[in-house]
Amino acid sequence: MNYKTLYFLAFLLLLNTFPGKAQEDLIINTQNRKNISLNGNWHYIIDPYENGFYDYRYKERNEADPEAYWNRPVVNKPSDRVEHSYSDEYSLKVPGDWNSQDPVFKYYEGTVWYQREFNITDAESFQRAFLYFGAVNYETHVYLNGKKLGMHKGGFTPFNFEIPKDLLKPTGNFLVVKVDNKRHADEIPTVNTDWWNFGGITRDVKLLLMPENFIQQYSLQLNPKEFSKDKNNQTLTGCLKLNEPEETSVVTVSIPELKLSEKLQIKGQNLEYRLPVKGLELWSPENPKLYRVDFIFQNDTLSDKIGFRDIRVSGKDVLLNGKKIFLSGISIHEEIPQEVRRAKTKKDAEQLLGWAKDLHANMVRLAHYPHNEHMTRTADSLGIMVWSEIPVYWTIDFESDEVLEKAKKQLKEMIIRDRNKASVIIWSVGNETPLSPARTAFMKSLVAKAKSMDNSRLVSAALEVHHENEKNIIDDPLGAVTDIVSVNEYLGWYGGLPNAKENSTWEVTYDKPLFFSETGAGAKGGYHGDKNQRWTEEFQQWYFEETIKMMKRMPENYTGIAPWILTDFRSPRRNHPEFQQGWNRKGLIDNNGIKKKAFFVLQEYYKKIEENN
């Protein structure tokens, strides 16, 4: 055993033995559980030197240290020395990135302490309480009434911590969250990305009020191994996980509309089950049918809305419910450009996905990290297929076992949260990762993990392409294990002008569907001129016209495209003072929400595809 492996084993041991501090298993479907929302105004302290966390010898402060920012500052007499405090004058809205809320945060990367109080009214009956965070970017430490509940890393996935019974008070609970969005080479994403590192408690926060034991997680989907085109001969399959093992207990799964109600016996904590169903209407973009499903355990009923569909690859085609489909997609960042902020609400999701509908897209690539759950729920109900991705982007430290564990954790959190969303058809394990044996081993291990957790979806990643004159060759070794071969295409933007596409050809080494996970060109909304002039809407329009011509010449394995990108988005890499001003301008919609000319070119292409189907 070498040095590195020993160190890694010690790290794993530490993770598992750190008392009460390790992150707990995710509780899913929180919107349909009894909860108190902790959204609203929270106080904050900006703490770039992490003074609230470390003492002047740079050691983590003791839990009871009155100068630790997780403790309530107390002044008993005027001579007491207190050097921090929380005040209404310094408040941030939760959920929300901090960057958009006050100019002081615009470019801030570092620690911010959030604090609020909450009460539990007498009316609330529950046995156990959990704090749930939809996402916090990036590293979070959570403290309640002076005690640490836990720590989580990863900016785009949910997590929860149980509150010990004796810690929770009826009134005046002092909740403090330390958030740090500094970028690090050994985190995911790493230091270099083409998007803005919005910090803060960016998604909903809830206090989940739970019974003594409860269903922690479940999955339910059409069984891909038994899929048939006969609606009276389908099988559902899934798993259930209780929070605590039981000697034997019963969970009833019922789908009232299908007159299905099945009592399932669980011995222990987990159960895998299978349910034959008759008369099932399948979920599709044309008919986004969702069924109410109830899971009944002891005195508790947990309801969800779930759609059932089959997605698979057959040779060079992607089949949805047994029928060949074309993915008319669009890529999206989780941003509302007009307000220069992260998207966070259902209304935001309706705006972004509403624009995608307007484009006649039937699919979205949620780039480059898992978006909030309002997005996938709304996609479910609007009938929009989803590619969901973890931020394994560009130059991650592929040599490190620890970094691989971090990637797997984010992958797991994404899958557990969203595996009951019919809309999600593709898990993506990364984007444009540079070729090396270490990278390919790392990425293959993520593909294997996604497949082992979920066999009812496709797995992909944006792969590397190499160019030999006008020939574009996709032989990235990762393509051997992904279900579809996806690549980002920028001929005519990075390299040459849009007519560079005229004679270009595409070759895929693998006998699999080919998907263009990006293609795009920058244009400043409202800037017009000759099509040869960069940054004009006409240039971008020309780029899309040439792209569509090239797509029409694609070999038969061409299965879809998700151009880059629905709207302009913030990026610190985009510094042209006149045309970019900190924005990546490849949006089909500008930062004021106005559609550029290229939007209509793509819309036309998608409308035609729709008509021919």
Ligand code: GCB
């Ligand atoms: C890419 C990246 C994407 C960038 C885009 C661009 O290939 O995947 O994150 O934003 O190109 O605009 O260059």
